[in-house]
Amino acid sequence: MGFFPESASSFGGEIDRLFWAIFWITGFFFLLVQAGLLFFVLKYRSRAGRKASYVHGHTGLEVIWTVVPALILLVLTIASQKVWSEIRSPRRMPKDALHVEVLAEQFAWNIRYPGPDQRMETPDDITTINELHLPVNRPALVSLKSKDVIHSFFVADFRVKQDAVPGLTTQVWFTPTKLGQYEIRCAELCGLGHYRMRGQVTVQPRRDFEAWLVETKANE
Ligand SMILES: [Cu+2]
The missing domain is CATH 2.60.40.420 (Cupredoxins -  blue copper proteins)
Incomplete structure (x- = not known):
């Protein structure tokens, strides 16, 4: 996609890959959540004769929507940390620079x-x-x-x-x-x-x- 200038440094490509991975993952879940929100807002809208009911929650679902984002974040953290330390760790700065x-x-x-x-x-x-x-x-x-x-x-x-x-x-x-x-x-x-x-x-x-x-x- 073209909204970045073309990379002109050795680690630009890695940073861009990370950026786009995060962009697509968060973008996908953002759209999914918004679509879900819209769906339920319409499905459970106020209707004559329908009474609201109290819902106690669903442990299985809650575990899934906690564990899945946690795993995605963990993977992104490890990937970012690798690039970060390569670029920013003083020990790894090139000696012949x-x-x-x-x-x-x-x-x-x-x-x-x-x-x-x-x-x-x-x-x-x-x-x-x-x-x-x-x-x-x-x-x-x-x-x-x-x-x-x-x-x-x-x-x-x-x-x-x-x-x-x-x-x-x-x-x-x-x-x-x-x-x-x-x-x-x-x-x-x-x-x-x-x-x-x-x-x-x-x-x-x-x-x-x-x-x-x-x-x-x-x-x-
Ligand atoms: Cu200034």
């Missing part, structure tokens, strides 16, 4: 690369505003921070959304798998300029990315 710092502020994304020494906050750092460039097929590890209020780093194409909270550094990683340009949106209402808090991710071949870093540093 490209490290980038994204500092959110009202209303821009400040982006910092560590430069040749691989350390942040040193003179060889490369910084840009709203322009995140990444090499394709290499994991990127983003350290998210905020200068002022809570923002949220959202790249729909990568299926990545993470709050940037003042005073905290939050790490998120993903591997871009498709060349192209994608939008970074702030997904947390952060003030009057929230609507224009947009950045752009450019996923490019490794060589182009390296050339871009050199060029950006030279223009600083």
